[in-house]
Amino acid sequence: MRWGTYFAVLASVLSVGLALGVSMPLVSLRLEAWGYGAFPIGVMAAMPAIGVLLGASLASRLASRLGTANLMRLCLWGGSISVGLLGLLPSYWAWLALRLALGMILTIVFVLGESWINQLVIERLRGKLVALYGSSYALSQLGGPILLGFMGTEADYGFWVGAALLAVSPLLLLGRTGAPTAASSHVTLRDLGGFCRSLPAIAWAIALFAGFEAMILTLLPVYCLQQGFTPEVALAMVSTVVVGDALLQLPIGALADRVSRRRLFSGCALALTATSLAIPLWVDTIAIWPLWVLFGASAGGLFTLSLILIGERYRDDALVRANAHVSQLWGIGCLLGPLAAGAGSQWISGQALPLLMAAGALGLVILSQRPKAFGPQAAVA
Template sequence: MRSWRVAGILCLIGTEALLYGYSYPFFSLALEKRDLASWLIGLNASLAGVGILFVGPFLPATIERLGIGRLVALLFAVPFLSFGAILLLPHVAVWFAARFVMGTCFSALWTTTEIWLNGELDDRRRGRIIAASGTLYAICQFLGPLALGATGVTGSWPLIAAMIPLAAGALLSAVLSNRGSSGVETEHDAAPEGISQWRLALSLGGPILLVAFMSGIGETAMQSLLPLYGLAHGLSDAAASRLVATFALGEAVLVVALGWLADRHGRRIVLVGATLIAAVATALLPFVMGEGIALQPVLFMAGGTIAGVYTLGIVLIGQDFRGQRLAIVSTGFGMAYSAGSVIGATPIGYLIDLFGAEALPVSVAAGFLALMAFLAKPSRRPSNEDV
């Protein structure tokens, strides 16, 4: 394992997360200062969340043609130019166009840096480092809004402050790209072209794509609807918000332990176990609401295992696939997670309207229990040699 390259990629992941956490509140607050209607501000945020569904089908071929390092450098450079366009042409239409471009690039960065890191790791330490990258992402994403608090949302300074790490990310990516080929590019496995690539992703990575889809549903639904769940149980606004904070703390901390266990005791068995714990912890929520001592650890476990299921899916992809197949299945994984995130909270919110607040933990727990049963079935392990 080339430690210096792995360290560089981890820096890129941290930079990407910092900018992601910075850009979401920046655009919302800055557009509010321009007296835009709330629905337009919401539309602007939505433009940032669907990018991977547009660019995902083209990522594997682009990685193969450009090289993953050059592509990552480009994905940092384009948002740099987008912030520059806002700085020079501060028209609302430019803000919307730039947000769509940035959202697309950040979504692609999320997938490509995962692919790049996975391709550089040796299998012995894959789980621990992938899990640590997830914790790093969560910490840097948390720091983004704090940085915005220091820069403010008006004037040119917040735009310049965002452009500095983007320029650094583009430069670092270019340097890493010029220091030799990556693990993604050293194996040319003659991946099939066109639609057959996605048949390959589904045939080899079908269970893993289901892991991603369910993780997207569970994580988005819990983070967005937990405050409403707390309010329905008589909590104050502040206490209901703290439910999300405890859930997110589990996401940041527990995934490291799961990565270590996966390296020591087997990735698939730990994935099945984490899925079961996610189902049980979520199902326990109706019984521990109002029990302060029990509620916090249950929420912590739910957040950590739901995030851990996603992380362990990434680890398994790196274990089972190499070269272009790694890029194809990883991109499918990112698209499946995004699809779950986009559609997950809406049907669960509708179930809450029909059946009450307990529909949130019951539906998420049922989804993860079904996923666990599916994963526990014996199946042939996919390999990089499959066609």
């Protein structure tokens, strides 16, 4: 196994998490300060989803022409420019276009990066090493709000730090090998339908976690402000959710190499249901802090286990295409989650965000009990 390449690819993807973690909450807090309500902020959070769908459909074709490593470097530099322009163009409509571009560009990075990592790892270490990727990515996102809290939200330092990270990280990929090969093909929504029919529980979990992540970085700060917390406490709560996501991914990955991955998956879905329902009840108590940890851990565990299950089934172009479908589902989740939560928060209930997560997680609990929910290989995973 190419350990140097594994950590180089890991670090380049982590730079994306840190850049998004330091810049995306700043976007939402800035919009809230400008007087925008939950729904337009939700629209802003959902805009990258359209870019995600575009990027996922093009990843395999562009990688076959430019090479995986070359394409990843170009997309990271493109992301750097887009994040920098967020600071230079303080306009709602300009930010919509830039968020669209970021969604498309960085989706290609995730498709290729996750495929590269899953191609590199050996089977007996798959759970641990994929979980290390998930945990490290969560920690990189955690570092963003923490760093933003130290820098403050009044100036645009978050945008400049994010742009710098994305500008430097492509250098880590110079000379790296072992990337999966890709065919010059276009991944369509019809292909996605076949993927969802083959692995319905995994498809649901990915879309659910995508909505979770989009809402946590964009709408959770606003939700916390609406509950009466200060911006500093709101950012701390976002960071606590991400801590939960990061802390338990390695134990979950280690368990995935030893116990039934299907049972572990169902347990995470049940835990996410319970914690989501408890948030409105405990938000004004000290118990909300450990609850945020469990909330993030259960959601992150679903995504980590989904990547593990995908990695054990596919290789090379099939793996790239499968991860392109992951990104398509990510786009759908990022689009529908913030829009539904934003609209619900503004016009139905201020508790729409946790209640929406509870409904999605409960649906996953029910789906995961179906015999073929994880595909034909689930019984031996």
